Amino acid sequence: MSLQLGQIAPDFEQDSTEGPIRFHDWLGEAWGVLFSHPKNFTPVCTTELGEVARLKPEWDKRGVKPLGLSVDPLSAHGEWSRDIAETQGHALNFPLLADADGRVARLYGMIHPESDPTLTVRAVYVIDPAKRIRLVLTYPPSSGRNFAEILRAIDSLQLTDAExxxxxxxxxxxxxxxxxxxxxxxxxxxxxxxxxxxxxxxxxxxxxxxxx
Structure with missing residues (x-):
């Protein structure tokens, strides 16, 4: 069954480029954006991760913690991180999960077998400080996401909660x-x-x- 709006985002523990992460503890009182990538060393993913890094001041202003996910092992993330910094002009400044065993991908329904049974789609989950899922987006591997729209949607969620x-x-x-x-x-x-x-x-x- 797919995850739905209003549900508590499943907790997990997984390795990342910033050490092991237990998701709910790591998120704390912040908003979170959990987003998956099909594969390391692919062109669209490289541009997306560079953009998320460039937007750090915007995430910080909204109290949002981004968390990427790739199904490649941690050993592959270091070299790819260097590629991202060199080609996009922005080094990773947020953790990237190394979900090599696919535990998080399966937990969040990020693998769509009719699209590709081995790769994650470009899934996005916006999660509020109460750990509830507030927005879900799914893009195919061939289409890069518009992170300006994700920021706009978070602005809407935060405003409508407050007002x-x-x-x-x-x-x-x-x-x-x-x-x-x-x-x-x-x-x-x-x-x-x-x-x-x-x-x-x-x-x-x-x-x-x-x-x-």
Missing amino acids: KVATPVNWNPGQPVIIPASLSDAEAGQRYPQGWRTLRPYLRVVDLAAQD
Whole structure:
């Protein structure tokens, strides 16, 4: 059975480039992004890991800890890490799991036999500080991920947790958001004294920045 939103992310212990990791303990009170790669020394994976390293200030700003996974052994990660630094301009600054026995990959359903029975797909799990799975993305091995979108989605999750709103299509931080239908106009008036636009009774748009 595949993992679903709201479930507790399975705990595990596995070797990594920064030593053994027990996942829940390592995550602590932070948000986490667990993402898998098909194989070491492959071109798309090399670009992705360099990008995650480049984005360290963005992860840190949001309280997010990235954790990569490859089904290659730990001995292969060192040489590949050098390749990543030389070709992408950013050395690894986050741990990369060495899931050579596939324990974590199987636990998280990262191997899709109809795609390839031996390689992991490009899976992404965003996990909150309560260890609950909040977002799941799956890309095929041939398509590199857009980590700007993953950051945007985390921004949405963190905002909607804090403000009890929803974000509309193509939302970016600082843009108006949607008042949930579960909130009456009277309740919304107390929460958003700056007012809002009612496009339909079920579609109310508020600018949170106007509160400042």
